[in-house]
Amino acid sequence: MKTIFHQADTRGDANHGWLHSKHSFSFANYYNPERMNFGVLRVLNDDKVSGGMGFGTHPHQNMEIISIPLSGDLEHKDSMGNTTVIKEGDIQVMSAGTGVQHSEYNKNKDEEVRFLQIWVIPNQQNVEPRYDQITLNKADRKNKLQQVLSPNKEDDGVWIYQDAWFNMVDLDAGKAVTYDFNKKDNGLYIFVLEGSVTAAEQKLGRRDGLGVYDTASVELTAAENASVLLMEVPMRLG
Template identity: 65%
Template sequence: MKGYIMKTIMHKSETRGTANLGWLNSHHSFSFGNYYNPERMSFGALRVLNDDIVSAGMGFGKHPHDNMEIISIPLEGALEHKDSMGNTTVIKKGDIQVMSAGTGIFHSEYNKNSDKEVKFLQIWITPNQRNVTPRYDQITLNNEDIKDNLYQILSPNDDDDGVWIHQNAWFHLGQFNEDHTENYTLKNNKNGVYIFVLEGNITIEKQELERRDGLGIWDTNEIKIESKSASKILVMEVPITH
């Protein structure tokens, strides 16, 4: 970005907050629950990034949310969702689920299987509109779309690729072979980008990221991503203030 110097903040996997409740093993990239770090409250509008493992047959009982955009991305297994809007669904790897909590909802999430864990990302984005009518949506990705490509899975637009939310945010998912290079161009140069490594090793601006590391980047128009091994990443562009 002309007149600016790119800024970054690294969150190594092992520095995340943890919660192990027996049935739930969760890692928090930002302050959540009993994990509080005043220097890691959010990355702009990205308020929560939880990496959850739920034991067989267990889950989160009915609980409320309001005025938050909630995205769930299953990584392994099957997650059963029920909510006060009347939705009962099961989401699996390859699915992307979104809820706009708005004026208020109740929902529950349980591991659908009685013989294996479910692993998923739970992501909260602060909305740009309060007290909207609650809504639910989900999509299923074609695995070919993300191979050696950053494929859009979320945007502010209901007629664009992926699910949509009440915020000027864009998510992309990519799965790369070794030695693949990808450039990400920001949709809005006032936004920042948080890159989360699901698998593998990548390099961004001479910084090496490994599995479950996160890197926040702002004051730039474009980001060069180099895959050093077979890798899978989630790129989250969100409004940011620093």
């Protein structure tokens, strides 16, 4: 088993006033040659957007873009004709493919919106752009893994053009779960949303990240009540 630990306070920090973003991997003005990606997991941004503010229309191409709201309401508009609002408990995916433009704004004027912006490098280039979002049943992750993303259209959660699986879990203090890899050459990036856990003999606190690979499974044990996002991704690019 091999691991790479990313402590929360070592992330890139970009504060634009209306937007405060923490970057687990190199992004925009934050560049760290040792923090470019974890396999095909290219971007993990922890964003806070002030009331009524947001990202104006901008383009994307050949990237799988996943948004997971943590609080508040995020309004999405895109060149495919979608106008939607995503909120805590939802997950959104956009396959940019041959090219798409979109905007994201905090729908509320009086409260911030917090969400994770995740980019995964796809295994197919120049696909037809697509959009999807679903509402998850948070009760299904109580002390057990809830799959929220996979490569398979018929599976639970949204799907993307990559051999990647995302799960979420809410663990009570003292509870444990074991994550079994779907593909032996994949790695697992563990991101603690709240609380603290131990995984691969590493203690992880709020917003800490841990990449684990060269293993078939990983056990997580909660030191206190914890919410965790687990992202299994191929380690090889291309």
